[in-house]
Amino acid sequence: MNPVAPTPKSKPSRSRSNRPSDRRQARKKARVNTRGLYLRAIRDAFIKLNPLNAIKNPVMFLVWVGTLITLSVTIKPDLFGPTTQKNPQLFNGLLTGILFFTVWFANFAEAVAEGRGKAQAAALRSTKSETTAKKLAPDGTITEVSSSSLRQGDNIYVVAGDIIPADGEVIMGVASVDESAITGESAPVLKESGSDIASSITGGTRIISDELIIRITADPGKGFIDRMIALVEGAERTKTPNEIALTVLLTVLSLVFLFVVATLPAFAYYVKSPVSVPILIALLVALIPTTIAGLLSAIGIAGMDRVAQFNVIATSGRAVEACGDVNTLVLDKTGTITLGNRLAEEFIPINGHSMEEVATIALAASVFDETPEGKSIVRLAQRLGARFDIDPNQAQGVEFSAKTRMSGTNLPGGREVRKGAVQAIKGFVRSRNGNDTPELDAAYERVSHQGGTPLAVCLDNEIYGVIYLKDIVKSGIRDRFDQLGRMGIRTIMLTGDNRITASVIANEAGVDDFIAEATPEDKINVIQREQAAGKLVAMTGDGTNDAPALAQANVGLAMNTGTQAAKEAANMVDLDSDPTKLIDIVSIGKQLLITRGALTTFSIANDIAKYFAIIPVIFAAAHLQSLNIMNLTSPNSAILSALIYNALIIPALIPLALKGVKFRPLTANQLLQRNILIYGFGGVVAPFIAIKLIDLLITAVGLA
Numbered sequence: 001m002n003p004v005a006p007t008p009k010s011k012p013s014r015s016r017s018n019r020p021s022d023r024r025q026a027r028k029k030a031r032v033n034t035r036g037l038y039l040r041a042i043r044d045a046f047i048k049l050n051p052l053n054a055i056k057n058p059v060m061f062l063v064w065v066g067t068l069i070t071l072s073v074t075i076k077p078d079l080f081g082p083t084t085q086k087n088p089q090l091f092n093g094l095l096t097g098i099l100f101f102t103v104w105f106a107n108f109a110e111a112v113a114e115g116r117g118k119a120q121a122a123a124l125r126s127t128k129s130e131t132t133a134k135k136l137a138p139d140g141t142i143t144e145v146s147s148s149s150l151r152q153g154d155n156i157y158v159v160a161g162d163i164i165p166a167d168g169e170v171i172m173g174v175a176s177v178d179e180s181a182i183t184g185e186s187a188p189v190l191k192e193s194g195s196d197i198a199s200s201i202t203g204g205t206r207i208i209s210d211e212l213i214i215r216i217t218a219d220p221g222k223g224f225i226d227r228m229i230a231l232v233e234g235a236e237r238t239k240t241p242n243e244i245a246l247t248v249l250l251t252v253l254s255l256v257f258l259f260v261v262a263t264l265p266a267f268a269y270y271v272k273s274p275v276s277v278p279i280l281i282a283l284l285v286a287l288i289p290t291t292i293a294g295l296l297s298a299i300g301i302a303g304m305d306r307v308a309q310f311n312v313i314a315t316s317g318r319a320v321e322a323c324g325d326v327n328t329l330v331l332d333k334t335g336t337i338t339l340g341n342r343l344a345e346e347f348i349p350i351n352g353h354s355m356e357e358v359a360t361i362a363l364a365a366s367v368f369d370e371t372p373e374g375k376s377i378v379r380l381a382q383r384l385g386a387r388f389d390i391d392p393n394q395a396q397g398v399e400f401s402a403k404t405r406m407s408g409t410n411l412p413g414g415r416e417v418r419k420g421a422v423q424a425i426k427g428f429v430r431s432r433n434g435n436d437t438p439e440l441d442a443a444y445e446r447v448s449h450q451g452g453t454p455l456a457v458c459l460d461n462e463i464y465g466v467i468y469l470k471d472i473v474k475s476g477i478r479d480r481f482d483q484l485g486r487m488g489i490r491t492i493m494l495t496g497d498n499r500i501t502a503s504v505i506a507n508e509a510g511v512d513d514f515i516a517e518a519t520p521e522d523k524i525n526v527i528q529r530e531q532a533a534g535k536l537v538a539m540t541g542d543g544t545n546d547a548p549a550l551a552q553a554n555v556g557l558a559m560n561t562g563t564q565a566a567k568e569a570a571n572m573v574d575l576d577s578d579p580t581k582l583i584d585i586v587s588i589g590k591q592l593l594i595t596r597g598a599l600t601t602f603s604i605a606n607d608i609a610k611y612f613a614i615i616p617v618i619f620a621a622a623h624l625q626s627l628n629i630m631n632l633t634s635p636n637s638a639i640l641s642a643l644i645y646n647a648l649i650i651p652a653l654i655p656l657a658l659k660g661v662k663f664r665p666l667t668a669n670q671l672l673q674r675n676i677l678i679y680g681f682g683g684v685v686a687p688f689i690a691i692k693l694i695d696l697l698i699t700a701v702g703l704a
């Protein structure tokens with residue numbers, strides 16, 4: 001085989017994408033065919049009638065059992081004793097049909113919500129075909145094996161044109177890879193060994209140049225694409241804690257109504273107004289919260305789907321829901337709040353040094369610096385005519401680290417050039433018996449007050465000047481922070497930059513709080529401090545050493561460019577690696593909770609109106625006509641109208657359940673008040689009008 005040369009370590013550029021939003025849809029190129037989706041949902045709604053499945057939704061299961069009872073009474077009208085009704089078979093038959101469709105509509109709502117995920121999964125699956133892999137034995141020989149036989153720990157060899165057969169880690173080589181199968185982005189991505197970010201590689205992507213040796217990190221069926229398929233398909237969708245709590249509440253409420261309805265015949269007998277079994281079932285179905293029970297799972301699935309449309313993979317519905325409860329958002333400055341392509345704008349000489357000297361020292365301190373900052377310093381210095389005359393083999397680069405907050409070069413003869421955060425460079429020269437001057441502070445403050453990042457440059461113990469790295473706050477970010485503020489979410493900006501720059505940017509962007517000169521460990525400390533105060537915290541991380549903080553946060557959004565460890569620790573992965581998306585995701589989570597709350601309110605308010613439609617019927621013979629406030633045509637018509645409304649409201653609300661209620665950035669309390677007004681009051685009024693209209697309609701066509 002071709003020997004693959006190991007490459008020198010180099011720091012991959014940080015992800016600072018600021019991509020147009022239309023890219024979000026790129027991965028979902030195969031737009032779901034809506035007709036096919038509805039046809040499949042119609043079929044699936046019948047399959048879901050299977051009792052083993054139906055019992056998972058106890059409220060609807062009660063309706064299903066009721067349907068079977070009314071069906072029996074339709075076939076055999078005197079099943080529960082002789083009846084005095086005029087045309088029992090027509091009434092019972094209609095009732096059976098209406099109840100059946102109530103259950104079926106609920107199944108349909110769930111099937112439509114699931115359908116979109118299934119279509120997306122099918123598109124993903126098509127990218128994942130069985131391939132052959134070149135397995136590498138310890139002695140260097142290569143055998144061709146099927147990709148499904150690869151196991152964790154195996155080493156494989158891939159060359160340009162190959163599909164990467166499984167998830168892995170590059171252990172040798174440099175190559176460019178087309179990741180469009182998962183990110184929808186066709187620009188090639190550089191993969192190389194050594195660097196923790198660039199060495200992680202995903203099965204299903206294609207290598208487009210050079211060659212690599214990869215160690216497999218996932219057994220077949222356990223890779224990233226497999227997990228994505230399972231998630232979007234809903235196979236791993238388990239009920240979230242909030243959903244379970246609501247289901248329990250709705251079930252208990254239904255059992256209370258079951259008890260009330262079961263004791264009614266005794267009262268009815270007492271007031272000499274006997275009621276038949278079908279009417280009791282009708283009353284029960286009208287009273288139990290069928291609307292929310294029918295739409296509950298569709299709301300949850302749709303929430304996950306909305307997140308997926310943002311090109312974010314959530315590991316569970318629970319994660320999406322947790323977003324809705326977030327109180328604190330921890331964001332870093334560079335690349336999240338600011339554009340992040342910090343470029344050298346100006347050199348500011350101090351202490352009597354010349355511009356040429358500063359440019360030369362800055363260049364010497366940056367020749368080995370692969371960061372965007374380093375490269376831009378080299379460009380500016382060269383434009384000013386500076387040159388680096390030393391043989392690069394005689395010099396040694398000192399890589400930038402967030403811990404030291406500086407970088408530079410060790411020159412032959414033991415001389416050291418450094419550039420970095422002003423405090424860091426002050427410390428560096430002081431340790432070599434040098435001094436800083438008031439002039440340095442003046443230059444540093446000037447840059448910082450403009451929101452720029454000042455880097456001091458020094459040769460051994462002498463500071464020569466300051467480099468002005470210019471960065472700007474993203475347009476529109478202020479509005480987004482204002483929105484978050486109105487939702488009651490506190491935003492904290494974390495930055496390695498100095499206090500002045502941090503406060504200028506924090507002010508301009510409108511964050512609530514900031515932490516300057518932050519080390520990577522500070523991230524986890526901030527999260528723990530907030531959590532100790534009872535807050536739910538969300539954060540983003542690019543993965544370098546964010547994994548513990550991502551795991552500690554209640555919502556951790558990892559960048560797809562991040563390490564495998566970070567992706568596993570996080571509960572969401574952004575395929576576009578855009579850290580600002582955390583803001584969108586939090587909004588989606590809030591909207592999910594609001595939609596669920598609004599429809600629950602609406603459902604229960606509805607049932608009050610249905611109660612007023614049916615109760616007078618039951619006590620009709622007792623001359624309690626004052627109860628008949630809706631003045632419906634006949635007892636049969638009243639019951640059928642109420643139940644037709646009860647059934648039709650489910651499909652009528654499917655679009656709202658899938659899209660979510662209109663979202664406004666308000667605090668939880670304001671939202672509650674607003675929702676009670678709209679969905680509570682509306683929920684009482686709407687059925688009165690609708691039931692009255694249906695009553696007029698079925699009387700006109702002579703059904704009752």
Ligand SMILES: Nc1ncnc2c1ncn2[C@@H]1O[C@H](COP(=O)(O)OP(=O)(O)OP(=O)(O)O)[C@@H](O)[C@H]1O
Nearest residue numbers: 332333334371400402405406407420421495496497
């Ligand atoms: N290539 C570099 N060489 C030397 N010093 C640098 C370099 N890049 C950044 N610095 C300095 O180190 C500090 C910390 O950098 P770091 O990337 O950790 O944080 P940051 O980018 O300023 O903020 P954020 O955490 O918001 O990304 C910077 O503020 C800057 O002063």
Ligand SMILES: [K+]
Nearest residue numbers: 285286288290
């Ligand atoms: K109901």
Ligand SMILES: [Mg+2]
Nearest residue numbers: 014332334496
């Ligand atoms: Mg940074």
